[in-house]
Amino acid sequence: MxxxxxxxxxxxxxxxxxxxxxxxxxxxxxxxxxxxxxxxxxxxxxxxxxxxxxxxxxxxxxxxxxxxxxxxxxxxxxxxxxxxxxxxxxxxxxxxxxxxxxxxxxxxxxxxxxxxxxxxxxxxxxxxxxxxxxxxxxxxxxxxxxxxxxxxxxxxxxxxxxxxxxxxxxxxxxxxxxxxxxxxxxxxxxxxxxxxxxxxxYSDSERHVGESMERLFRGCDKRIIVTTFASNVHRIQQIINCAAHYRRKVAVTGRSMENVLKLAMEEGYLSVPKDVLVDVNRIGSLPPERVVIITTGSQGENMSALYRMAFSEHRQVKIGAGDRVIISASAIPGNERTVTKVIDELFSKGAEVIYDRSIDIHVxxxxxxxxxxxxxxxxxxxxxxxxxxxxxxxxxxxxxxxxxxxxxxxxxxxxxxxxxxxxxxxxxxxxxxxxxxxxxDGTNDEGVENVVLRDRQHLAQDGMLVVVMTMSSQDGAMIAEPEIITRGFVYVKDNAQLIEEMRRVVYESVESCERQRITDWAEIKGRVKSQLSGYLYKVTRRSPMILPVIVEV
Ligand SMILES: [Zn+2]
Ligand SMILES: [Zn+2]
Structure with missing residues (x-):
């Protein structure tokens, strides 16, 4: 068979x-x-x-x-x-x-x-x-x-x-x-x-982008900054061709862009005329109309070169009124928000931003x-x-x-x-x-457990709260005020009363444990956690992660 x-x-x-x-x-x-x-x-x-x-x-x-x-x-x-x-x-x-x-x-x-x-x-x-x-x-x-x-x-x-x-x-x-x-x-x-x-x-030809790009370079006296996907070698080729034609030097910034460019040149997928490339450290000495910067960041990624330029965190390039920024990519679904954030920032720096679909700068x-x-x-x-x-x-x-x-x-x-x-x-x-x-995640090739991720989501939504209880090892009595430390939940200084109330809840639950002769630390921690969590949800409608800690003295 x-x-x-x-x-x-x-x-x-x-x-x-x-x-x-x-x-x-x-x-x-x-x-x-x-x-x-x-x-x-x-x-x-x-x-x-x-x-x-x-x-x-x-x-x-x-x-x-x-x-x-x-x-x-x-x-x-x-x-x-x-x-x-x-x-x-x-x-x-x-x-x-x-x-x-x-x-x-x-x-x-x-x-x-x-x-x-x-x-x-x-x-x-x-x-x-x-x-x-x-x-x-x-x-x-x-x-x-x-x-x-x-x-x-x-x-x-x-x-x-x-x-x-x-x-x-x-x-x-x-x-x-x-x-x-x-x-x-x-x-x-x-x-x-x-x-x-x-x-x-039908999808448009890549060559079409080159024609639109050419129109954006023609007669432009501003510095031009173009962002696209690093791997789109053909797009980068067309940007370089335009630059060479209009006698501009090309600087490249962003790690993946630099890597791919080097590799594509070595492998013969990209031909760059002599003397067109210039180190990004040198562009300061050139007039704006002689410069093109090709950069990563078309998806608004917050470590990318374009993001850093927009938010004035880039070492060599500051964006301002003398810049024309061309975003030659469309946002991958899910990235729209981060992309518009960068575009807004570029506008507020006074740059001219070309990102509209109607201009055909991306296919x-x-x-x-x-x-x-x-x-x-x-x-x-x-x-x-x-x-x-x-x-x-x-x-x-x-x-x-x-x-x-x-x-x-x-x-x-x-x-x-x-x-x-x-x-x-x-x-x-x-x-x-x-x-x-x-x-x-960055350091761990083995994969992150779902429970870890759930904790991260929890922390990001409601923050956390550490309750430190100092108890006597002899009789299990609480011998100091419970200490409450919060991160990402409420600002302690503005919420003195809430913190005070939380202390009271902690006290009461420890006391009730004492009355019931509960001496197991884990059990006490569990009770404190659940009562505090119930109380906080009632008054704040939030459920921060609560970590009770018992210090035995
Ligand atoms: Zn693909
Ligand atoms: Zn694919």
């Missing part, structure tokens, strides 16, 4: 982030992408969210390789965390591999991981059951590929993030021919990028409806599985596939951790594997 192909998403569904897809046939497992997600606003102190990879660690000896579609964080960001637990090679295109190497180096893993570079068009075997092929696509980062996985029961195409750009800056047009060829040979299943399924029509890197349909038309898949999107997007992408003639029974909307089983004839969901989120 023929074996089944299993496809599981451990991330990348019902969200834009932490993409990680598992393909399994017989004894072989191939992983496509290894991304991280960003923490929600209430995940205090959490820097990174990664997929739960229990299923992979349990089957580590069966993993033949991790293939990466492109170098965005939501596709490669979890590699250091995942590679410290798994032992398999990573396959990626040159730029993607270089970005991954940078990450592995930061985590001291560069020597331990086998990183194999492959180009679009290359085919390579992964185990007995998979042959992998990279196919060139357009996206907002160079060197992006789709992955075709040939299995004994047919070919699966996993698009990765893609758009169709007929006039790309570099790297060539989306590989229509190869997709069409595979389509005519027969494609068993297509897993396709759903990000922009709510947008009709999306993801396929809109007509491009998604084109992908379906070229590959003519038997089965369709929408991925990389929130739930409603997956459903709408499913509808597009129906419109394009895929049979209703052959469209499956996947869920995280669900196992999708395919034979040459049938597709169905069958069971689940462990899945979920692992939260990582």
């Amino acid at each position: 023929a074996q089944k192909l299993k496809i599981m998403a451990l991330g990348g569904l019902d969200e834009i982030g932490k993409n990680l897809y598992v393909y399994e046939y017989g004894r072989d497992i191939v992983v496509v992408d290894c991304g991280m997600g960003f923490p929600d606003e209430d995940m205090y102190g959490i820097d990174v969210v990664i997929p739960d990879i229990t299923y992979l660690t349990q089957n580590r000896d069966r993993i033949r390789g991790i293939v990466l579609t492109h170098g965005h964080e939501d596709h490669i960001g979890a590699t250091p965390y995942v590679m410290s637990r798994l032992d398999c090679p990573i396959y990626a295109t040159r730029l993607t591999a270089a970005l991954v190497r940078l990450k592995l180096e930061e985590h001291g893993l560069a020597d331990k991981v086998e990183l194999v570079t492959r180009s679009a068009g290359d085919r390579f075997r992964l185990g007995d059951n998979f042959e992998c092929e990279f196919i060139h696509v357009n996206h907002s980062i160079a060197d992006s590929v789709a992955v075709a996985l040939k299995t004994p029961i047919g070919t699966v195409i996993h698009t990765g993030d893609f758009k169709i750009d007929l006039t790309p800056i570099e790297g060539g047009v989306f590989d229509f021919h190869r997709f069409a060829q595979l389509g005519s040979e027969g494609v068993l299943a297509l897993l396709s990028d759903s990000t922009n399924v709510e947008r009709p029509g 999306s890197g993801h396929a809109c409806q007509e491009e998604q349909k084109t992908m379906l038309a070229l590959t003519k898949p038997k089965f369709f599985i929408p991925v990389h999107g929130e739930h409603r997007m997956l459903c709408r992408h499913g509808d597009l596939a129906l419109e394009m003639g895929v049979a209703p029974a052959n469209v499956v909307i996947p869920g995280i951790g669900e196992v999708i089983e395919l034979t040459a004839k049938h597709i169905r969901k069958n069971g689940t594997v462990p899945s979920g989120r692992v939260l990582v």
Whole structure:
């Protein structure tokens, strides 16, 4: 009997982030992408969210390789965390591999991981059951590929993030021919990028941004500051071209921007005319109309260079009335508030800020409806599985596939951790594997327990209260006034009466313990905590974290 192909998403569904897809046939497992997600606003102190990879660690000896579609964080960001637990090679295109190497180096893993570079068009075997092929696509980062996985029961195409750009800056047009060829040979299943399924029509060409950028440079006598995603090498190329054309020098600030720029130049993805780059420490000696600063911070991140410039915390660059700030990015959903905060601050410093969608200073890197349909038309898949999107997007992408003639029974909307089983004839969901989120803060690669996070949320909402009770070790009597220390709850000086009342509550509960001959410290602490908490909720409607401490003397 023929074996089944299993496809599981451990991330990348019902969200834009932490993409990680598992393909399994017989004894072989191939992983496509290894991304991280960003923490929600209430995940205090959490820097990174990664997929739960229990299923992979349990089957580590069966993993033949991790293939990466492109170098965005939501596709490669979890590699250091995942590679410290798994032992398999990573396959990626040159730029993607270089970005991954940078990450592995930061985590001291560069020597331990086998990183194999492959180009679009290359085919390579992964185990007995998979042959992998990279196919060139357009996206907002160079060197992006789709992955075709040939299995004994047919070919699966996993698009990765893609758009169709007929006039790309570099790297060539989306590989229509190869997709069409595979389509005519027969494609068993297509897993396709759903990000922009709510947008009709076609996405704009990256070249369009260059034209708008050119208009903003022409005749401008101000200093120009542009922020964009560090990884958007093509965008940076166009900014540099504009700068060179209008005889401006380019300074780069922000760690990730500096890193990516250096790497992209070394790898030949970025060509910078001689003498255009200038150290950011030197721009003070140049007239404003001769300067462009390219910086990180398009998402309003509060450690980013743009944020620091806006709030006068940047060492070399102060923003003022003589500046034109171009925000060449759109806010990733969830970041709108932080972005507008920075924009407001820039306005209040007197800068001219160009951020409006209507000026075309940003285009999306993801396929809109007509491009998604084109992908379906070229590959003519038997089965369709929408991925990389929130739930409603997956459903709408499913509808597009129906419109394009895929049979209703052959469209499956996947869920995280669900196992999708395919034979040459049938597709169905069958069971689940462990899945979920692992939260990582800066220092801890092991993941933060949920209880820790809950404490952080609690502290952030209502603050904390320490009650110090000095008790006699002889008879358990309280021998000094209870001391109350608060942080983030109320300001002690303005709330003398409340603090006094709290002391009274503490006294009374200790006394009642004495009356009932309760001598167990833990029990006393528990009573103090619950009575104080009840009292505080009654009078303040808040529930600070209460930590009773008994000092025995
Ligand atoms: Zn991407
Ligand atoms: Zn993505």
